[in-house]
Amino acid sequence: MAYLVKPKDRAPARRERLAPDPTLPTTCVIGAGSSGIAAAKALYEARLPFDCFELGSAIGGTWVHQNPNGQSACYETLEINTSCPRMAYSDFPMPEGYPDYAAHHQVADYFAAYVDHFGFRHTITFDTRVDRVEHTDDGRWRVSFTGPEGAQQREYDNVMVANGHHWDARLPEPAYPGTFNGTQIHSHAYNSAEQLRGHDVVVVGSGNSAMDIAVEASKVARSAHISQRRGQWVLRKFLLGMPSDQVTLPSWLPWWVTSARLAFGAKLSGNVAKLGLPQPEHRPGQSHPVQSEGIRGALRSGKLLPRPGIERLDGDRVVFTDGSSVPCDLIVWATGYRVTFPFLDPSLVSAPGNDLPLWKRMVHPDLPGLFFIGLLQPVGAVMPLSEAQSAFVAALLTGELALPPTAELRTELAADDTAYKKRFYQSARHTMEVDFDHYLWELGRERKRAAERVTGS
Numbered sequence: 001m002a003y004l005v006k007p008k009d010r011a012p013a014r015r016e017r018l019a020p021d022p023t024l025p026t027t028c029v030i031g032a033g034s035s036g037i038a039a040a041k042a043l044y045e046a047r048l049p050f051d052c053f054e055l056g057s058a059i060g061g062t063w064v065h066q067n068p069n070g071q072s073a074c075y076e077t078l079e080i081n082t083s084c085p086r087m088a089y090s091d092f093p094m095p096e097g098y099p100d101y102a103a104h105h106q107v108a109d110y111f112a113a114y115v116d117h118f119g120f121r122h123t124i125t126f127d128t129r130v131d132r133v134e135h136t137d138d139g140r141w142r143v144s145f146t147g148p149e150g151a152q153q154r155e156y157d158n159v160m161v162a163n164g165h166h167w168d169a170r171l172p173e174p175a176y177p178g179t180f181n182g183t184q185i186h187s188h189a190y191n192s193a194e195q196l197r198g199h200d201v202v203v204v205g206s207g208n209s210a211m212d213i214a215v216e217a218s219k220v221a222r223s224a225h226i227s228q229r230r231g232q233w234v235l236r237k238f239l240l241g242m243p244s245d246q247v248t249l250p251s252w253l254p255w256w257v258t259s260a261r262l263a264f265g266a267k268l269s270g271n272v273a274k275l276g277l278p279q280p281e282h283r284p285g286q287s288h289p290v291q292s293e294g295i296r297g298a299l300r301s302g303k304l305l306p307r308p309g310i311e312r313l314d315g316d317r318v319v320f321t322d323g324s325s326v327p328c329d330l331i332v333w334a335t336g337y338r339v340t341f342p343f344l345d346p347s348l349v350s351a352p353g354n355d356l357p358l359w360k361r362m363v364h365p366d367l368p369g370l371f372f373i374g375l376l377q378p379v380g381a382v383m384p385l386s387e388a389q390s391a392f393v394a395a396l397l398t399g400e401l402a403l404p405p406t407a408e409l410r411t412e413l414a415a416d417d418t419a420y421k422k423r424f425y426q427s428a429r430h431t432m433e434v435d436f437d438h439y440l441w442e443l444g445r446e447r448k449r450a451a452e453r454v455t456g457s
């Protein structure tokens with residue numbers, strides 16, 4: 001039943017400009033990262049009038065190294081952990097010469113090429129920050145923004161929020177007791193191994209960035225330790241000689257099948273607890289996949305030493321919960337991100353504990369016309385899901401699709417939310433988790449239901 005991800009065909013390039021249809025509702029898209037450009041393309045091709053505002057001067061958000069927007073978490077050695085065919089938009093495969101896991105600059109080039117291939121760069125207004133989004137008395141959206149021409153305001157029928165959720169650094173709360181004499185950075189501020197060279201480094205965390213930075217530290221730091229409160233199952237990027245995410249199963253299969261696949265991958269990869277990291281307390285498949293090719297070698301070489309969670313900071317040492325301590329002059333907190341929307345009043349929309357329940361992870365149940373794109377954490381890549389969400393919203397706005405009645409929408413949302421949250425152990429990391437293949441399948445099924453609401457059949 002399993003099959004390999006099939007290669008996609010590139011859709012023809014668009015040469016002529018499409019004129020928006022002024023009779024259709026207007027939309028403001030916030031951000032031109034991989035989610036915002038998926039939104040802009042869907043609106044553009046549906047001839048829906050819209051503005052897309054991008055804080056920086058580049059397309060690609062996270063994937064633009066040293067992005068002038070000041071919000072990218074990209075570091076010099078960053079490469080994708082979801083393989084190229086998995087990450088590509090459905091009508092625009094990544095170039096054939098790309099490696100299985102592309103480097104950040106290749107990914108950024110790919111996003112820029114996508115916009116130019118489909119000819120909608122002119123719809124994006126760069127160097128423009130959306131400052132405020134307010135709901136008007138007549139149910140529209142007033143957007144205040146500041147760009148090269150100063151501060152302005154416009155009203156729209158809809159807003160598609162695609163501001164990303166990997167830029168607002170989350171530090172341990174409450175902070176660990178004690179004082180520290182050295183430097184502390186969040187992984188968001190990590191750029192290259194030069195920051196680690198010659199230092200006594202403690203990397204704190206158990207996600208993908210923690211793995212990458214700890215491996216780099218093992219190569220250049222005077223001493224390198226990785227501290228984890230909670231153990232993780234760490235998958236290899238390649239299994240049986242191929243990218244580990246290339247075997248897919250029929251997407252209608254329930255979550256436990258994906259979970260079993262992840263568990264199988266984790267077992268095949270080998271438990272890093274055998275190399276001194278904490279034993280995971282959850283079963284394989286009950287947490288967001290963490291992948292690393294280098295962590296095992298770094299731990300085996302003795303150049304990266306495993307430690308449990310931190311108990312306190314003690315001047316020029318870090319003390320761990322097992323009573324051990326190490327000299328340290330640089331702590332890298334790879335402790336994740338907060339989901340925030342600085343342009344929305346928190347009394348209207350906020351995500352305490354990173355939790356913002358949305359219908360199909362995109363529709364706000366109480367605020368018609370407010371949509372979120374890419375605000376999910378897939379077991380798989382984000383881009384094809386943002387693309388499917390964007391197509392869905394565009395079809396809602398043209399009237400091709402209709403949402404369920406509010407009461408039904410709320411019931412479905414609550415049921416999905418409960419099911420999603422049961423899958424993984426409770427943490428701010430796992431509030432928006434979806435199964436890539438199943439989500440796409442589910443959205444396809446929703447499209448049929450949503451079209452039937454319009455046609456009445």
Ligand SMILES: Cc1cc2nc3c(=O)[nH]c(=O)nc-3n(C[C@H](O)[C@H](O)[C@H](O)COP(=O)(O)OP(=O)(O)OC[C@H]3O[C@@H](n4cnc5c(N)ncnc54)[C@H](O)[C@@H]3O)c2cc1C
Pocket residue numbers: 030031032033034035036053054055056060061062063069071073074078079080081082087128129130131162163164165166167208209343373374375380381382383
């Ligand atoms: C280190 C790291 C590795 C990752 N690896 C992978 C991976 O391998 N595969 C994968 O699928 N995902 C990965 N991710 C997840 C990542 O979030 C997605 O790949 C993708 O970048 C999400 O795109 P986005 O457009 O939603 O957000 P972003 O890429 O963050 O883009 C958001 C855009 O919105 C703009 N913006 C923000 N606020 C405003 C405002 N107020 N006004 C105007 N513009 C604004 C920003 O300037 C930015 O360009 C990784 C994330 C990190 C941090």
